[in-house]
Amino acid sequence: MDEARLRSLTPGVLAVLVRRGADFAAAEDAVQDALVEAVRVWPADPPRDPKGWLVTVAWRRFLDAARADTTRRRREERVDREPPPGPAPGADDTLWLYFLCAHPALTPSSAVALTLRAVGGLTTRQIAGAYLVPEATMAQRISRAKRTVSGVRLDRPGDVSTVLRVLYLVFNEGYSGDLDLAAEAIRLTRQLADAVDHPEVAGLLALMLLHHARRAARTAPDGSLVPLAEQDRRRWDTRAIAEGVRILQTALARDRLGEYQAQAAIAALHADAPTAAETDWVQIVEWYDELARLTDSPVVRLNRAVAVGEADGPRAGLTALAALDESLPRHTAVAAYLHERDGDPATAARLYAEAARKASNLAERDHLTRQAARLNAQKDR
Known part of the structure; x- marks a missing residue:
């Protein structure tokens, strides 16, 4: 069973159910049931049209759940008038779903968590790790988000900033392990950059490209982690770096600095250094100062302490580190x-x-x- 293939089909299946009138929470539950059934059935009897099979099973599960709940009789009557499941459309609905999950009915943090779980395919544990909170806390947050949108038609897209946050976290999860997930985040951010003229969208795309360019050098043949300073820079993707730098320079020229542009600028300085010893740490510290001003993030300040240690010596880095929470x-x-x-x-x-x-x-x-x-x-x- 190809789990990556299943995950890639999930957004399209979910989109079909939502377009047919299912509320997001019920649709997501039905899709998850269909995925479980696929894992059970497909190894022995693989379908010719995997997406169509998932749509059919998920739609049936949704209708069964709707009929079982007498308090949702009006919804049942509505969805029964919808056309029966047919061939699944070939359009890519993933980015559309990202915007729908950034719904005004949800707080940004809840919207991000719900999208990562339902559309991005991340587990509750992975999302909790990205937010630096216990898994139980994140599970409660996702459950509250699903309750909030239960019965609500997600027909009012949210704002770009929330979608960017989701894409950023999906990429980070992929960058730390799942290459396909990182590549998917880049693909969707390219789509967003084509559709939305915003310097932070460009900044996020540049950031992803600059980080992804180092993927081949991040691990040794035995799978062990290779720190940035020890990476073989000849293995970096120079074309991706050049594209990322070009996109970043265009974004910065608009003089509307945001956190993704600042992060991309730091990544560009690392990429520009021929060797680790030649890294411009002084300028990196300056960019971390800008980033801390924009985000007030403890993770940013932690990374800044490392940069200070490189620019001004380890004692200065330890002094900067002492001001931060040791539980970070x-x-x-x-x-x-x-x-x-x-x-x-x-x-x-x-x-x-x-x-x-x-x-x-x-x-x-x-x-x-x-x-x-x-x-x-x-x-x-």
Whole structure:
């Protein structure tokens, strides 16, 4: 069973149900039921038209649920007048669904969570990790969002900023592991850039291209994580970098700076450096200052502390780090790196080991464990 293929079909199937009159929450439940049925049936009896099969099964599940609920009799009468499921349309409805999920009835955070779950195909755990909240908290947020839109026709698209946030988080989840998900986010952001003349849309597209250009160099042949400073820059995609820089320069020229443009500018400075030693850290710190002003994000300030440590020395980086909450994800790993740079391998080894225990994914955990082992081996010599 090709899970990526199933996930790619989900938005189109969901869109068909919504266009036929199903409210979003009920449609999403029906589609999830159809996906479960596909996993059970398809290995032994694969359909000739996978999307059409999913639409048919999901629509039947939706009608069954509507009929079972006597308090929704009017909706049942309406949907029974809709045409029966036929061949699924070939149009790509994914971006349209992203806008519908950014509905004015939802707060931006709830809209993002709902879209990531229903359209982006992310699990509740993945979404919780992106928001730095417990999984149970995110599950409650998604449930509240579905209750809010239950019975509401999602026919009033939300704003571009919420859609950008969703695309950004989908890309980040893909960048950290699932390549197909990152590529899908880039594809949809290209569509959005073609449809909407907005510098932040261009900024997000540039940011994605600049980060995605490094994908081949981010892991070693054995699957281990390769830090930016140690990557083989000959493996970076120079065409993607050139395109990202060109798009970013055009956006910045409009003098309407936003957070995605600022992030893209930082990524461009990394991409522009022939070697890690030649990175313009002073200018990167300046861009992090702009980004912190725009977002007031603790994650931005954490990354800024790393940049300060590179530009002004590890002691300055540790001073910047001291002002941040120690419970912040990656705080311990950053502290370990800065202590190592400051000539304190014993403290760094201890912190690397502690950071490894807190790591959210296996690749990062293995990398931090190796860093701790390397320093401990040096100490024992």
